[in-house]
Amino acid sequence: xxxxxxxxxxxxxxxxxxxxxxxxxxxxxxxxxxxxxxxxxxxxxxxxxxxxxxxxxxxxxxxxxxxxxxxxxxxxxxxxxxxxxxxxxxxxxxxxxxxxxxxxxxxxxxxxxxxxxx
Amino acid sequence: xxxxxxxxxxxxxxxxxxxxxxxxxxxxxxxxxxxxxxxxxxxxxxxxxxxxxxxxxxxxxxxxxxxxxxxxxxxxxxxxxxxxxxxxxxxxxxxxxxxxxxxxxxxxxxxxxxxxxxxxxxxxxxxxxxxxxxxxxxxxxxxxxxxxxxxxxxxxxxxxxxxxxxxxxxxxxxxxxxxxxxxxxxxxxxxxxxxxxxxxx
Numbered sequence: 058x059x060x061x062x063x064x065x066x067x068x069x070x071x072x073x074x075x076x077x078x079x080x081x082x083x084x085x086x087x088x089x090x091x092x093x094x095x096x097x098x099x100x101x102x103x104x105x106x107x108x109x110x111x112x113x114x115x116x117x118x119x120x121x122x123x124x125x126x127x128x129x130x131x132x133x134x135x136x137x138x139x140x141x142x143x144x145x146x147x148x149x150x151x152x153x154x155x156x157x158x159x160x161x162x163x164x165x166x167x168x169x170x171x172x173x174x175x
Numbered sequence: 176x177x178x179x180x181x182x183x184x185x186x187x188x189x190x191x192x193x194x195x196x197x198x199x200x201x202x203x204x205x206x207x208x209x210x211x212x213x214x215x216x217x218x219x220x221x222x223x224x225x226x227x228x229x230x231x232x233x234x235x236x237x238x239x240x241x242x243x244x245x246x247x248x249x250x251x252x253x254x255x256x257x258x259x260x261x262x263x264x265x266x267x268x269x270x271x272x273x274x275x276x277x278x279x280x281x282x283x284x285x286x287x288x289x290x291x292x293x294x295x296x297x298x299x300x301x302x303x304x305x306x307x308x309x310x311x312x313x314x315x316x317x318x319x320x321x322x323x324x325x326x327x328x329x330x331x332x333x334x335x336x337x338x339x340x341x342x343x344x345x346x347x348x349x350x351x352x353x354x355x356x357x358x359x360x361x362x363x364x365x366x367x368x369x370x371x372x373x374x375x376x
Contacts, residue, residue, distance in 0.1 A: 103327070105200035131197050173194050173328040 060135040064124030066092050070142040073162075083146045085121035092128070093118055095141035095166070099134065102170045106131060137169035181306055182298045185314055193321045195328030201321065202297045206289065208316030208342070209299045213288040214246050216349040218305055221245075222284050229277045234269045236283060242300055244290040251283045312345030 060066060067088050076082045096116060100107050110116050119126055130138060144162030147155045182205070189201045213219050221243070223236045238245060244266065251261040251269065259281060260272035269283060289299040306313060315338045321327075322335035355361035 103197075105197050105203070105327075108199045108203060133195065133197070171326060171328060 058132060060130075060132075060139065061127055062124060063089060063092065063119045063121070063126045063128055066128060066139060066142060067121070067124060069139045070146070073139065073143045074146060083149075085124075087146060087149070088142055089119050089121040091142040091145035092138065094145060095138045096130065098141060098166070099130075099138065099170060102167065103134075106134065134170060137166050140169065141166040181303055182296070185306070185310065185317070188314055189317060189321070192318060193329045196321060199297070201317065202293070204320040205313070205317045206293065206299045208313055208320055209301065210289050212309065212312055212316055212342075212346060212349070213286070213301070213305075215346050216309075216353055217247070217249070217286040218309070218349050218353045219243075219287045219301060220249065220284050220353075221287050222282060224280055224282050227271075227275045227277060227279050227281060229275070232271045232275075234271070236267055236269060236285070238285070238287055240287060240302075242290040242292060243287040246286045246288050249284040249286060251281055253282075254280050309345065309349055312342060312349060315339075315341040315345060 060069060067085055070088050070091075071077045071081070071083075074083060096107075100111070100116065104111060107116065117129065119128065128135075128138075140162045144159045144166060147159035147162060150156070150159070185205065186198070186201065189196065189205070190198075193201065219240075221238050221240060223239065225234055225236060227234075236245070245263075246266065248261060248263040248269065251259040251271070253259055253275070259275065261283070262270045262272065264270070271281075275281065289301055294300050319335050319338035319342050321329060322331040322338060324330055
């Protein structure tokens, strides 16, 4: 399935960031850190995304060192997670046009989790 | 006793009717709806026999269905079908209010509801006939609970209200049917057996 592993998220996020040629502007480490943050943000917005993890209060922590690790996330919202990674990376830029892009992606992440038409 | 209920069609319906919902979330509310349905309607009953031993007057009973939990006691009868006064303040613990002879067999009918663990598919375990017969009620109950959740893509107060009303109607129908033991226009009561004129054998 699309977006199964940590590596899949990195590749898809790089496509939207237009950062597919090494040396990269955004290191893998930053992308995976954004993935981990995105999962926590998703839990805040949609507690039903992680019912089992909520019981134990233990959430997955992925690392860029193991790109083949599967990411347990509902297929409906995997694309939203990519938008979060892109938005968060874009936030780290200082250029004005990136701020606007970051806001668009962060808002898209939120609206995809909370509304059907998004 | 193995309990396998046909939930796949209900899940298909739920996925279509609640866009943006997760399977885990649907199963969670499905469990809640089934539990409420069973607790409110008394449709799932279990007949449990046990033997008395004087001077004991407190007996712990367990359902023959596993997993299931006892909700309420519908009555206790001796071997001659004569009702025995009993109370059940704690589910599954019968306190007999009348001296009973040693080694006599008493029969109680209790109503049951679902209990964890869920099955391998994450579904509540209950007899298949309940899900088949009260399919609409269980579906409406789950939909009402899903639509009433706040801050979700599928949050919808008016639909929640609509399905809650339908669920309440289905529960009322099921409760009446259970009360009449599934007989159309059946008698909903029995004459108090303590006042009967002849003893049944």
